[in-house]
Every structure is written in structure tokens, then in C-alpha cells.
Amino acid sequence: DASHELRTPLTVMRGETELALRRPRETDDYKIVLESNLEEIDRMTRIVDELLFLSRADMGEVKMEHLPVQLDLLIEDVHRQASLLGQERDIQVVLSATTSVVVLGDELRLRELFLNLLDNAVKYSRPSGTVDIALTIYQGQARVSVADHGIGIAQEDQPQIFDRFYRTDIARAHTKKGTGLGLAICTWIAESHRGQIEVQSQVGEGSTFTVMLPLVSPLA
Numbered sequence: 001d002a003s004h005e006l007r008t009p010l011t012v013m014r015g016e017t018e019l020a021l022r023r024p025r026e027t028d029d030y031k032i033v034l035e036s037n038l039e040e041i042d043r044m045t046r047i048v049d050e051l052l053f054l055s056r057a058d059m060g061e062v063k064m065e066h067l068p069v070q071l072d073l074l075i076e077d078v079h080r081q082a083s084l085l086g087q088e089r090d091i092q093v094v095l096s097a098t099t100s101v102v103v104l105g106d107e108l109r110l111r112e113l114f115l116n117l118l119d120n121a122v123k124y125s126r127p128s129g130t131v132d133i134a135l136t137i138y139q140g141q142a143r144v145s146v147a148d149h150g151i152g153i154a155q156e157d158q159p160q161i162f163d164r165f166y167r168t169d170i171a172r173a174h175t176k177k178g179t180g181l182g183l184a185i186c187t188w189i190a191e192s193h194r195g196q197i198e199v200q201s202q203v204g205e206g207s208t209f210t211v212m213l214p215l216v217s218p219l220a
């Protein structure tokens with residue numbers, strides 16, 4: 001939960017800082033402690049930002065646009081951004097299908113939703129893997145799928161990964177980078193557009209996240 005996630009890094013930083021101050025040390029030793037603290041500070045900043053967003057969302061205080069969004073252009077754009085993200089890990093991000101689609105909603109939030117999914121797909125891929133993004137129309141709705149061939153998610157974990165702070169053991173072992181809040185935010189954005197988000201996955205094989213959005217629908 002939130003108190004645990006925020007207290008743990010504080011306890012770590014306090015311990016390291018106290019220890020460093022206990023007696024005079026070499027410059028390099030201070031540097032190591034400060035670098036480690038900076039990492040924890042960055043992590044906590046992300047958690048606080050994401051938690052504040054979610055609590056504002058809970059209270060109905062997040063403003064949403066109700067404007068036509070040309071989804072294919074948005075997807076092309078996030079694909080470009082994700083390609084750059086992939087380059088750092090030698091992962092190729094492929095836009096395998098696209099079609100002209102307009103949905104009603106908030107362009108910035110939708111961008112955030114798909115970037116979060118692509119960020120996960122890249123992060124939980126193995127080096128030199130590929131990530132695939134596709135936009136199609138399915139059963140009268142816009143369907144965006146983000147597929148990877150990465151670490152995958154066990155069946156019993158799949159319903160829980162959308163919960164706040166839930167990260168699977170294999171994800172934690174794979175990388176420390178993560179807050180476990182991204183998919184909770186994605187769910188909120190999808191549902192605010194009267195849409196849905198789903199996952200299909202197998203451990204060691206990869207994962208596919210699918211977002212369905214109504215083509216024309218007034219927002220709540």
C-alpha cells in the first residue's frame with residue numbers, strides 16, 4: 001500500500017545518510033550515498049505524482065476533454081516516441097496496423113495511456129525483442145493492441161496487475177524501475193472514455209494488452 005511504498009525508501013535513505021554522517025569519509029563514499037539517495041528521491045517523486053493523480057481522479061477532480069481525437073495520428077506519434085525508448089534497449093517497436101479512426105476524448109490522457117503500455121512492453125521485453133502496436137476497428141470499436149515477447153504474467157496475477165502498487169515477482173526480479181501505478185492510471189483513463197483494457201499473457205512468452213474504445217460516445 002501507499003504508506004509502505006513511501007516509507008520504505010525513506011527508511012533506506014535515512015539509514016544510509018545516518019551511516020555516512022557517523023564519521024568523516026572519502027569524497028567517493030559520499031558520492032555513492034548521494035547517488036543512491038537521488039535514485040530513491042526520483043522514485044518517490046514518481047510515486048507521489050502518480051498517487052496524487054489517482055486520488056484526484058477518485059475525487060472526480062481530473063478534468064477530461066470531450067473532443068474528437070484522430071486516433072491513428074496519435075498512435076503514429078506514440079509509436080515514434082516508443083521507438084526511441086526501445087532503441088535504448090535494442091528493442092524494435094513496430095506499428096503493424098493502422099486505420100483512420102476518430103474517438104471522443106482527451107488526447108493527452110489517451111497519449112499517456114498508450115505510452116504507459118508501450119513503456120511496460122519495452123521494459124518487460126528481453127533485449128533485442130520486438131514490440132508490436134496495432135490500431136484496428138473491431139466490433140464497432142477502436143481496438144489498440146500492444147504486444148511484446150517478454151517476461152509475461154502468470155494467470156493468477158493477471159486480474160491483480162491493474163491494482164495500485166501490484167507488481168509481479170518476476171517483474172520485480174526483472175527491474176527495480178516501476179511503481180506499480182501505471183496500469184491503475186491506464187484503467188482509469190480507459191474507463192473514463194467508456195472503454196476497457198484487457199490482458200492476455202503467458203509466462204516467458206509475452207503479453208498483449210488490448211484497449212477498446214467506443215468510436216462515438218459522450219463521456220460521463
Ligand SMILES: Nc1ncnc2c1ncn2[C@@H]1O[C@H](COP(=O)(O)OP(=O)(O)O)[C@@H](O)[C@H]1O
Pocket residue numbers: 120121124148150151152153161162166167168169171172177178179180181182183184206207
Ligand atoms: N508488458 C508486460 N509484461 C510483463 N508484465 C507486465 C507488463 N505490463 C505490466 N506488467 C505487470 O503488471 C505490473 C503493473 O504494471 P504497472 O502498473 O505499469 O507497473 P510498473 O510498470 O511500475 O511495474 C508490473 O509490475 C508487471 O508485473
Ligand SMILES: [Mg+2]
Pocket residue numbers: 116119120178180182183
Ligand atoms: Mg508501468
